[in-house]
Amino acid sequence: xxxxxxxxxxxxxxxxxxxxxxxxxxxxxxxxxxxxxxxxxxxxxxxxxxxxxxxxxxxxxxxxxxxxxxxxxxxxxxxxxxxxxxxxxxxxxxxxxxxxxxxxxxxxxxxxxxxxxxxxxxxxxxxxxxxxxxxxxxxxxxxxxxxxxxxxxxxxxxxxxxxxxxxxxxxxxxxxxxxxxxxxxxxxxxxxxxxxxxxxxxxxxxxxxxxxxxxxxxxxxxxxxxxxxxxxxxxxxxxxxxxxxxxxxxxxxxxxxx
Amino acid sequence: xxxxxxxxxxxxxxxxxxxxxxxxxxxxxxxxxxxxxxxxxxxxxxxxxxxxxxxxxxxxxxxxxxxxxxxxxxxxxxxxxxxxxxxxxxxxxxxxxxxxxxxxxxxxxxxxxxxxxxxxxxxxxxxxxxxxxxxxxxxxxxxxxxxxxxxxxxxxxxxxxxxxxxxxxxxxxxxxxxxxxxxxxxxxxxxxxxxxxxxxxxxxxxxxxxxxxxxxxxxxxxxxxxxxxxxxxxxxxxxxxxxxxxxxxxxxxxxxxxxxxxxxxxxxxx
Amino acid sequence: xxxxxxxxxxxxxxxxxxxxxxxxxxxxxxxxxxxxxxxxxxxxxxxxxxxxxxxxxxxxxxxxxxxxxxxxxxxxxxxxxxxxxxxxxxxxxxxxxxxxxxxxxxxxxxxxxxxxxxxxxxxxxxxxxxxxxxxxxxxxxxxxxxxxxxxxxxxxxxxxxxxxxxxxxxxxxxxxxxxxxxxxxxxxxxxxxxxxxxxxxxxxxxxx
Numbered sequence: 001x002x003x004x005x006x007x008x009x010x011x012x013x014x015x016x017x018x019x020x021x022x023x024x025x026x027x028x029x030x031x032x033x034x035x036x037x038x039x040x041x042x043x044x045x046x047x048x049x050x051x052x053x054x055x056x057x058x059x060x061x062x063x064x065x066x067x068x069x070x071x072x073x074x075x076x077x078x079x080x081x082x083x084x085x086x087x088x089x090x091x092x093x094x095x096x097x098x099x100x101x102x103x104x105x106x107x108x109x110x111x112x113x114x115x116x117x118x119x120x121x122x123x124x125x126x127x128x129x130x131x132x133x134x135x136x137x138x139x140x141x142x143x144x145x146x147x148x149x150x151x152x153x154x155x156x157x158x159x160x161x162x163x164x165x166x167x168x169x170x171x172x173x174x175x176x177x178x179x180x181x182x183x184x185x186x187x188x189x190x191x192x193x194x195x196x197x198x199x200x201x202x203x204x205x206x207x208x209x210x211x212x213x214x215x216x217x218x219x220x221x222x223x224x225x226x227x228x229x230x231x232x233x234x235x236x237x238x239x240x241x242x243x244x245x246x247x248x249x250x251x252x253x254x255x256x257x258x
Numbered sequence: 259x260x261x262x263x264x265x266x267x268x269x270x271x272x273x274x275x276x277x278x279x280x281x282x283x284x285x286x287x288x289x290x291x292x293x294x295x296x297x298x299x300x301x302x303x304x305x306x307x308x309x310x311x312x313x314x315x316x317x318x319x320x321x322x323x324x325x326x327x328x329x330x331x332x333x334x335x336x337x338x339x340x341x342x343x344x345x346x347x348x349x350x351x352x353x354x355x356x357x358x359x360x361x362x363x364x365x366x367x368x369x370x371x372x373x374x375x376x377x378x379x380x381x382x383x384x385x386x387x388x389x390x391x392x393x394x395x396x397x398x399x400x401x402x403x404x405x406x407x408x409x410x411x412x413x414x415x416x417x418x419x420x421x422x423x424x425x426x427x428x429x430x431x432x433x434x435x436x437x438x439x440x441x442x443x444x445x446x447x448x449x450x451x452x453x454x455x456x457x458x459x460x461x462x463x464x465x466x467x468x469x470x471x472x473x474x475x476x477x478x479x480x481x482x483x484x485x486x487x488x489x490x491x492x493x494x495x496x497x498x499x500x501x502x503x504x505x506x507x508x509x510x511x512x513x514x515x516x517x518x519x520x521x522x523x524x525x526x527x528x
Numbered sequence: 529x530x531x532x533x534x535x536x537x538x539x540x541x542x543x544x545x546x547x548x549x550x551x552x553x554x555x556x557x558x559x560x561x562x563x564x565x566x567x568x569x570x571x572x573x574x575x576x577x578x579x580x581x582x583x584x585x586x587x588x589x590x591x592x593x594x595x596x597x598x599x600x601x602x603x604x605x606x607x608x609x610x611x612x613x614x615x616x617x618x619x620x621x622x623x624x625x626x627x628x629x630x631x632x633x634x635x636x637x638x639x640x641x642x643x644x645x646x647x648x649x650x651x652x653x654x655x656x657x658x659x660x661x662x663x664x665x666x667x668x669x670x671x672x673x674x675x676x677x678x679x680x681x682x683x684x685x686x687x688x689x690x691x692x693x694x695x696x697x698x699x700x701x702x703x704x705x706x707x708x709x710x711x712x713x714x715x716x717x718x719x720x721x722x723x724x725x726x727x728x729x730x731x732x733x734x735x736x
Contacts, residue, residue, distance in 0.1 A: 007445075208717060464697060
């Protein structure tokens with residue numbers, strides 16, 4: 001009886017190699033050895049600017065982690081950014097309204113925001129009514145968010161996570177009411193809408209870099225660099241494979257199909 | 259010119275779309291190769307084959323996906339290909355019923371439970387497909403969307419799992435959707451399939467078409483209109499093409515207006 | 529133990545799910561099915577949380593007669609009415625189907641349809657020839673929009689459709705592959721960080 005399903009051996013090997021490179025960089029960072037720096041990500045730099053602007057205007061910050069479930073990597077990335085945003089809002093006494101489409105995500109988000117307020121010593125300022133579950137329905141959630149943006153004087157709109165068709169509804173309404181908007185998603189079909197309607201857009205994997213970028217913790221940075229190594233290896237495979245396929249050599253393709 | 263009130267844009271859009279439906283222009287629609295590939299693949303299925311349709315969309319996808327679903331159903335019934343309808347989305351069963359409500363009267367000689375069946379939505383997302391690969395009745399908890407015991411329906415005497423499918427079609431507006439069908443059904447079981455996706459999802463599914471993991475692709479409402487013409491049954495998608503044409507032209511005109519104003523302003527400031 | 533136990537559960541269940549995609553032994557695949565079933569059960573329990581949250585927030589608005597309280601009353605009433613009817617008569621009953629098809633479906637479709645207006649106003653605002661890249665973007669968008677609508681071919685000729693097909697098949701697919709590759713690797717790295725406990729934001733804290 002085979003241990004590994006046929007056709008998946010190469011995939012497993014590549015995934016293990018990727019994970020090992022990430023773990024190696026993490027270990028390197030833990031030992032205090034130097035890890036490469038990462039480039040500027042304008043959207044993440046703008047988080048402080050957006051919250052600051054809402055603070056100056058006495059307005060509200062709205063945060064949406066998208067409509068994905070908790071098993072979606074983008075939602076987890078959104079939760080790590082939410083911690084930072086909530087802490088910053090708590091520090092500056094800026095009202096944060098955090099909306100959710102999923103019940104499980106709502107319970108996690110409530111805990112994150114409560115913890116953020118506690119970490120800056122403002123537990124009393126935390127209002128559980130400002131972390132809201134709106135609707136499980138995609139457009140029910142969208143219409144709820146739009147209503148909140150209009151009614152609650154939202155001037156900083158942060159949309160990071162897994163979005164689908166409702167993305168343009170949020171982004172366009174935010175633009176119409178004059179909010180500064182920072183959006184990010186790894187759903188390629190929604191990136192163009194965020195680019196068109198938002199002030200800052202995080203493309204694809206930039207949202208996964210957020211926790212490393214915002215905290216600059218060596219361990220998280222190491223993980224990010226390991227991820228980039230994996231990407232470079234992928235690019236190398238693509239180039240070598242393309243050249244070989246052009247020369248009608250299927251050796252690499254057959255190897256990867258094992 | 260560069261700062262047209264958005265309400266004017268909205269009013270013009272409404273007028274243009276309504277006009278297109280009231281006074282259709284009947285512009286010719288050429289059939290793309292991708293749609294032809296999907297159509298030919300389904301058309302080549304021998305009589306008695308089983309095609310599985312995944313209704314992985316909600317009400318928002320109706321204009322773009324439902325016409326293709328009806329056209330495919332029509333094609334299969336004409337060719338005596340059986341259809342199993344299911345879905346990973348909550349509205350799957352209702353979306354399939356909408357198709358059946360219109361199509362059943364056209365085929366009085368076809369019987370529910372024998373020639374076609376609507377399993378409907380069952381919870382589990384991609385897990386539903388994984389379980390259905392081994393045992394579709396178990397995965398669906400032995401009950402279809404109409405409340406019938408699936409094990410008593412004749413269609414399931416031969417169709418025990420997704421392994422028995424000869425072709426699959428995923429009608430999808432998001433996740434779970436096409437990648438799950440490819441990952442769980444298409445690639446491992448080597449069962450060919452195609453998809454109809456909303457226009458905004460076409461770019462992200464093109465890599466699957468190029469790699470051969472999808473046999474053609476029905477591209478949004480335009481693809482659905484092409485499919486309706488291929489089965490000789492022009493319907494809502496064809497009717498919607500004029501509205502799509504005019505709305506695209508309106509958007510381009512406004513973009514042109516904005517750019518003319520932008521360039522004129524740039525010229526003035528030097 | 530408060531932090532270690534959730535981390536251990538995360539790691540064990542995550543490893544089982546990941547390896548079940550690759551490993552063939554039946555007992556492993558069954559273990560994966562068990563884990564994912566438990567996930568479904570626990571996430572179903574959380575449905576109640578959403579109902580409680582909605583009821584709490586909106587009943588407060590109603591009792592305090594805050595601005596727009598009538599809409600809060602409507603939310604609570606419609607939520608419990610729908611729940612009640614589906615529990616009493618079942619989802620196959622004609623009453624439930626009528627409510628679903630005549631309220632939920634059209635409302636969904638309406639919100640989706642709003643996108644046509646928003647796309648128009650967003651495109652009008654965003655597609656300006658500020659830079660060379662923006663000009664290329666605008667030209668490509670114009671070609672694809674005309675190519676996908678019958679009016680493009682009817683007025684300009686078949687070249688529009690051919691160029692549209694080329695844009696979608698070649699540069700678009702290449703770009704999509706690149707973004708999807710990066711995003712997928714990013715997702716794997718994110719999942720790895722969660723599995724080994726480096727990423728802990730979802731537990732209500734920050735990283736190490």
